[in-house]
Amino acid sequence: AQRVTQPEKLLSVFKGAPVELKCNYSYSGSPELFWYVQYSRQRLQLLLRHISRESIKGFTADLNKGETSFHLKKPFAQEEDSAMYYCALRGIGNEKLTFGTGTRLTIIP
Amino acid sequence: DVKVTQSSRYLVKRTGEKVFLECVQDMDHENMFWYRQDPGLGLRLIYFSYDVKMKEKGDIPEGYSVSREKKERFSLILESASTNQTSMYLCASSPGRQFNEQFFGPGTRLTVL
Numbered sequence: 001a002q003r004v005t006q007p008e009k010l011l012s013v014f015k016g017a018p019v020e021l022k023c024n025y026s027y028s029g030s031p032e033l034f035w036y037v038q039y040s041r042q043r044l045q046l047l048l049r050h051i052s053r054e055s056i057k058g059f060t061a062d063l064n065k066g067e068t069s070f071h072l073k074k075p076f077a078q079e080e081d082s083a084m085y086y087c088a089l090r091g092i093g094n095e096k097l098t099f100g101t102g103t104r105l106t107i108i109p
Numbered sequence: 110d111v112k113v114t115q116s117s118r119y120l121v122k123r124t125g126e127k128v129f130l131e132c133v134q135d136m137d138h139e140n141m142f143w144y145r146q147d148p149g150l151g152l153r154l155i156y157f158s159y160d161v162k163m164k165e166k167g168d169i170p171e172g173y174s175v176s177r178e179k180k181e182r183f184s185l186i187l188e189s190a191s192t193n194q195t196s197m198y199l200c201a202s203s204p205g206r207q208f209n210e211q212f213f214g215p216g217t218r219l220t221v222l
Contacts, residue, residue: 043215046211086151086152095140097154098168102152
Protein backbone atom coordinates (compact mmCIF):
# COMPACT_ATOMS: atom_id res chain seq x y z
CA ALA A 1 0.00 0.00 0.00
CA GLN A 2 1.17 3.52 -0.68
CA ARG A 3 0.54 6.40 1.65
CA VAL A 4 1.44 10.10 1.81
CA THR A 5 1.41 12.11 5.02
CA GLN A 6 1.45 15.88 5.27
CA PRO A 7 1.46 16.61 8.99
CA GLU A 8 0.61 20.32 8.78
CA LYS A 9 -2.86 21.35 7.63
CA LEU A 10 -2.03 25.04 7.99
CA LEU A 11 1.28 26.85 7.87
CA SER A 12 1.83 30.61 8.22
CA VAL A 13 5.17 32.17 7.39
CA PHE A 14 6.32 35.79 7.23
CA LYS A 15 7.36 37.18 3.88
CA GLY A 16 11.10 36.74 3.41
CA ALA A 17 11.32 33.87 5.91
CA PRO A 18 12.23 30.30 4.89
CA VAL A 19 9.45 27.87 4.09
CA GLU A 20 9.39 24.12 4.61
CA LEU A 21 6.33 21.99 3.88
CA LYS A 22 6.70 18.47 5.16
CA CYS A 23 5.85 15.31 3.29
CA ASN A 24 6.49 11.73 4.37
CA TYR A 25 5.57 8.65 2.43
CA SER A 26 5.15 4.92 2.80
CA TYR A 27 5.91 2.68 -0.16
CA SER A 28 7.78 -0.59 -0.46
CA GLY A 29 9.62 0.18 -3.70
CA SER A 30 11.16 3.27 -5.29
CA PRO A 31 8.39 5.82 -5.76
CA GLU A 32 8.10 8.92 -7.83
CA LEU A 33 7.22 11.96 -5.77
CA PHE A 34 5.52 15.19 -6.79
CA TRP A 35 4.35 18.48 -5.38
CA TYR A 36 1.14 19.94 -6.78
CA VAL A 37 -0.10 23.45 -5.98
CA GLN A 38 -3.49 25.14 -6.14
CA TYR A 39 -3.54 28.93 -6.05
CA SER A 40 -6.74 30.75 -5.17
CA ARG A 41 -9.36 30.35 -7.91
CA GLN A 42 -6.98 28.36 -10.10
CA ARG A 43 -6.83 24.71 -10.99
CA LEU A 44 -4.47 22.24 -9.40
CA GLN A 45 -1.15 22.10 -11.23
CA LEU A 46 2.19 20.38 -11.01
CA LEU A 47 4.86 22.36 -9.16
CA LEU A 48 7.76 19.96 -9.32
CA ARG A 49 8.74 16.28 -9.40
CA HIS A 50 11.72 14.65 -7.78
CA ILE A 51 13.15 13.11 -10.95
CA SER A 52 13.62 16.55 -12.49
CA ARG A 53 15.77 17.79 -9.61
CA GLU A 54 14.95 21.36 -10.61
CA SER A 55 13.91 24.52 -8.81
CA ILE A 56 10.51 25.93 -9.72
CA LYS A 57 9.49 29.39 -8.48
CA GLY A 58 12.37 29.13 -6.01
CA PHE A 59 11.07 25.86 -4.52
CA THR A 60 13.13 22.70 -4.27
CA ALA A 61 12.40 19.25 -2.87
CA ASP A 62 14.83 16.43 -2.23
CA LEU A 63 13.80 12.83 -2.00
CA ASN A 64 15.28 11.30 1.15
CA LYS A 65 14.79 7.56 0.89
CA GLY A 66 16.29 6.90 4.32
CA GLU A 67 13.75 9.16 6.02
CA THR A 68 11.05 8.49 3.38
CA SER A 69 10.52 12.21 3.04
CA PHE A 70 10.09 14.73 0.23
CA HIS A 71 9.91 18.09 1.97
CA LEU A 72 9.30 21.24 -0.09
CA LYS A 73 11.57 24.17 0.68
CA LYS A 74 12.05 27.77 -0.31
CA PRO A 75 14.64 30.06 1.28
CA PHE A 76 12.64 33.31 1.09
CA ALA A 77 8.85 33.24 1.05
CA GLN A 78 6.90 35.57 -1.22
CA GLU A 79 3.27 36.62 -0.89
CA GLU A 80 2.38 34.88 -4.15
CA ASP A 81 3.40 31.57 -2.60
CA SER A 82 0.18 31.51 -0.58
CA ALA A 83 -1.69 28.45 -1.84
CA MET A 84 -2.72 24.88 -1.09
CA TYR A 85 0.13 22.40 -1.56
CA TYR A 86 -0.28 18.66 -2.07
CA CYS A 87 2.42 16.04 -1.99
CA ALA A 88 1.75 13.02 -4.23
CA LEU A 89 3.29 9.61 -4.83
CA ARG A 90 3.25 7.36 -7.87
CA GLY A 91 4.33 3.76 -7.57
CA ILE A 92 6.42 2.03 -10.22
CA GLY A 93 4.37 0.78 -13.16
CA ASN A 94 1.30 2.51 -11.82
CA GLU A 95 -0.48 5.53 -13.25
CA LYS A 96 -2.33 6.23 -10.03
CA LEU A 97 -1.29 9.12 -7.86
CA THR A 98 -1.80 8.99 -4.11
CA PHE A 99 -2.16 12.45 -2.62
CA GLY A 100 -1.57 13.72 0.87
CA THR A 101 -4.18 15.73 2.73
CA GLY A 102 -2.59 19.03 1.76
CA THR A 103 -1.04 22.01 3.53
CA ARG A 104 -2.47 25.49 3.21
CA LEU A 105 0.42 27.93 3.18
CA THR A 106 -0.23 31.55 4.07
CA ILE A 107 2.49 34.15 3.65
CA ILE A 108 2.11 37.04 6.07
CA PRO A 109 3.14 40.40 4.54
CA ASP B 110 -1.60 24.05 -23.89
CA VAL B 111 -3.46 21.14 -22.33
CA LYS B 112 -7.09 21.86 -21.69
CA VAL B 113 -9.28 19.83 -19.39
CA THR B 114 -12.81 21.11 -19.11
CA GLN B 115 -15.65 20.12 -16.82
CA SER B 116 -19.28 20.64 -17.74
CA SER B 117 -20.31 22.64 -14.68
CA ARG B 118 -18.55 24.74 -12.06
CA TYR B 119 -21.45 24.52 -9.61
CA LEU B 120 -24.22 21.96 -9.38
CA VAL B 121 -27.05 21.55 -6.87
CA LYS B 122 -29.01 18.30 -6.80
CA ARG B 123 -31.47 16.58 -4.51
CA THR B 124 -30.98 13.32 -2.65
CA GLY B 125 -31.79 10.36 -4.86
CA GLU B 126 -31.24 12.15 -8.17
CA LYS B 127 -29.00 10.70 -10.84
CA VAL B 128 -26.08 13.04 -11.48
CA PHE B 129 -23.73 13.21 -14.45
CA LEU B 130 -20.42 15.04 -14.30
CA GLU B 131 -18.68 15.41 -17.62
CA CYS B 132 -15.00 15.90 -18.35
CA VAL B 133 -13.38 16.55 -21.72
CA GLN B 134 -9.70 16.81 -22.61
CA ASP B 135 -8.35 18.03 -25.92
CA MET B 136 -4.82 16.59 -25.91
CA ASP B 137 -5.47 12.98 -26.93
CA HIS B 138 -4.47 11.71 -23.48
CA GLU B 139 -4.89 7.99 -22.77
CA ASN B 140 -5.45 8.31 -19.03
CA MET B 141 -8.30 10.09 -17.29
CA PHE B 142 -9.14 10.33 -13.60
CA TRP B 143 -11.90 11.43 -11.26
CA TYR B 144 -11.09 12.67 -7.76
CA ARG B 145 -13.04 14.25 -4.98
CA GLN B 146 -11.41 16.98 -2.94
CA ASP B 147 -12.51 17.50 0.65
CA PRO B 148 -10.96 19.74 3.33
CA GLY B 149 -8.69 17.74 5.59
CA LEU B 150 -8.91 14.67 3.36
CA GLY B 151 -7.03 15.91 0.31
CA LEU B 152 -7.69 14.35 -3.08
CA ARG B 153 -9.07 10.85 -3.19
CA LEU B 154 -9.24 8.84 -6.39
CA ILE B 155 -12.70 7.61 -7.33
CA TYR B 156 -12.15 5.96 -10.72
CA PHE B 157 -9.67 6.09 -13.55
CA SER B 158 -9.43 4.92 -17.13
CA TYR B 159 -6.44 3.87 -19.24
CA ASP B 160 -8.30 3.73 -22.51
CA VAL B 161 -11.68 3.92 -24.15
CA LYS B 162 -14.21 1.61 -22.50
CA MET B 163 -11.69 0.70 -19.79
CA LYS B 164 -12.14 1.66 -16.18
CA GLU B 165 -10.59 0.79 -12.86
CA LYS B 166 -11.72 1.49 -9.34
CA GLY B 167 -9.81 3.96 -7.28
CA ASP B 168 -9.78 4.26 -3.52
CA ILE B 169 -13.41 5.34 -2.98
CA PRO B 170 -15.58 3.98 -5.83
CA GLU B 171 -18.68 3.21 -3.75
CA GLY B 172 -21.72 5.11 -4.93
CA TYR B 173 -20.10 6.10 -8.23
CA SER B 174 -19.73 4.72 -11.72
CA VAL B 175 -17.97 6.00 -14.83
CA SER B 176 -18.23 5.88 -18.57
CA ARG B 177 -15.63 6.37 -21.26
CA GLU B 178 -17.13 5.89 -24.69
CA LYS B 179 -14.74 8.28 -26.42
CA LYS B 180 -11.10 8.93 -25.72
CA GLU B 181 -11.59 12.61 -24.93
CA ARG B 182 -14.56 12.24 -22.60
CA PHE B 183 -14.82 10.69 -19.13
CA SER B 184 -18.10 10.85 -17.24
CA LEU B 185 -18.69 10.37 -13.55
CA ILE B 186 -22.15 9.14 -12.58
CA LEU B 187 -23.81 9.26 -9.21
CA GLU B 188 -26.65 6.75 -9.58
CA SER B 189 -28.54 8.02 -6.54
CA ALA B 190 -26.97 11.12 -5.02
CA SER B 191 -26.60 11.32 -1.26
CA THR B 192 -25.67 14.23 1.00
CA ASN B 193 -22.28 12.69 1.79
CA GLN B 194 -21.40 13.09 -1.87
CA THR B 195 -21.42 16.85 -1.51
CA SER B 196 -17.88 17.74 -2.52
CA MET B 197 -15.55 19.30 -5.09
CA TYR B 198 -14.97 16.90 -7.98
CA LEU B 199 -11.80 17.17 -10.03
CA CYS B 200 -11.13 15.53 -13.35
CA ALA B 201 -7.58 15.01 -14.62
CA SER B 202 -5.86 13.53 -17.65
CA SER B 203 -2.36 12.39 -18.49
CA PRO B 204 -0.54 11.02 -21.53
CA GLY B 205 0.49 7.36 -21.79
CA ARG B 206 2.25 5.37 -19.14
CA GLN B 207 5.72 6.81 -19.78
CA PHE B 208 4.67 10.28 -18.76
CA ASN B 209 3.37 11.10 -15.35
CA GLU B 210 2.12 14.66 -14.99
CA GLN B 211 -1.61 14.90 -14.51
CA PHE B 212 -3.47 17.93 -15.87
CA PHE B 213 -6.51 19.01 -13.91
CA GLY B 214 -9.82 20.55 -14.78
CA PRO B 215 -11.27 23.52 -12.86
CA GLY B 216 -13.50 21.33 -10.70
CA THR B 217 -17.24 20.95 -10.14
CA ARG B 218 -18.63 21.93 -6.76
CA LEU B 219 -21.55 19.54 -6.20
CA THR B 220 -24.06 20.14 -3.43
CA VAL B 221 -26.59 17.43 -2.65
CA LEU B 222 -29.56 18.63 -0.62
